Amino acid sequence: MRTFEYIRAADRADAVARARRGARFLGGGTNIVDLLRQNVEQASELVDVSRLDGAICESDGGGLLIDASVRNAALAAHPLVRRRYPVLSRALLAGASAQIRNMATVGGNILQRTRCMYFYDVEGARCNKRQPGTGCDALDGFNRYHAILGASDQCVATHPSDMCVALAMLDALIHLSGPDGERSIRLTDFHVLPNASPHIETVLKPGELITGVELPPPSDAVTHSEYRKVRDRSSYAFALISVAGGLALTDGRVTEARIALGGVAAKPWRAARAEAAMIGVAPTEEAFLAAIREELAGAQPLSGNAFKIVLVERTVVALLAALAGAHQ
Template structure:
């Protein structure tokens, strides 16, 4: 780890505008600093803002909920407003890390976490446009089994790592950002950027800006599902995941939200899948059509081509569970089988 200047902020006003990086839970940033991937010359510790409650409250916000950016993953997952209104977010948080990490990691930091692509995290690999612009993408010709099939470019196919962000995108979350020029609001779906020709520019956070809150609008329904498939049962990043929320009335889908993880270069909402669901009967056939729509623009490489059929099955299963056709184990509730 390289030398750096350290300061502690006692308020939001004292934090915004500071150079370098903000330190909250540190569960991603400190790892990357130890790997010499992140090299901030200045760290501003904002944990006092968690301790004094300034950015660690969860409160009702109109018909929705406002989550302070320094609220821990554990605190968020266990809060009654989240557990009852946003169950897909709770499930994604609990699937996202060990209990110890959830106790430390902040919601704002979870949104900001960087990819687990080995070509990014290991300096022995010289080709990584995300770390060294213009150096190439080692994963394209190297090991790419876990890489993205949606949203990639010639410059980068690294997947976004956050489970929680997938559910947040499905629920239409927005971020409140505070900087030297004041506050602004950005939808999380637009905050994360596609790699294109600039994989090193990952998000729309300006220099000196701080995420102060995440706001969730009223959910379209309270039946949200987060389904995650991974190589091992616990403490593993997704090969494929789906957050699904359905409003089903009289056997037909009135409203739908579908977002994918483990397959996109950012948390991947699928308006194509949602459009095929509206007004259609809540059946396996409808959900299979939605899965095909969600994956119509997938661009797999040889090692990760399995993610296309895998993700199709994940989408169908999540939608069937959200529609109440199967239980969490995939057992039929209304004559259907996952």
């Protein structure tokens, strides 16, 4: 680990100005410090943004505004989140140990990098995400945890966040501030698939800072939502697959369906095809299975993770069936 200078940002403008000169942002440090310690990344200057505004409040339209420096534990426990956006609270609680949730920030969670073992193996593994053009050892290596959707022959890593899967399901909006001013982008458009440039993971411009997350007013499918995570052990572990789902019914038919998947791609995967396939149908397990199979039709499993296809199918069906049963 190389030495670096630590600076506490006075405000957002100060943080953006320092980043423009090459500094890196530091939130809770639960990911970037590991990356620096293992020499996966380098920084000469870290700007601490964890002490900037950290509020959670209602928006004028009935949604929720969440500052980027809010801790994951505080967000999961907030009464409005638990009541109106239960899927988000449950995803956060499934995402890490209590100690990490107490430190990790919303902005840092969104920007955390893959936990692919080859990405972290600086001395012994090839990784196009870490060093473009060197190759991807996961393609023919240990790839149990890797992508089945949206991958490329350059990279098959997955995004590790649980929170982001819920945010994708909720149509969350990410607010950014940078040298060119402020802008907003949907969470589903914020992370990018690897294609030929796996080292480019988001649409962030140089010097831009995530300032907050905005959740739209909750619909029926949002208030009737759930998060399920399948992992190798029940204690703190990253997902093999995860599902954020919500369902609304009228007169025995599906009127709104929301599904996002984790552990299957380089970004939280919004299952738009499956959602569309469920509108207007009776909420049966057969209908749910047919819908998610439409989403998975283009899946390309690797040598060690073909089981993920069936795992996604079973988890989606079980989650939606439970939500449908709760409506009755």
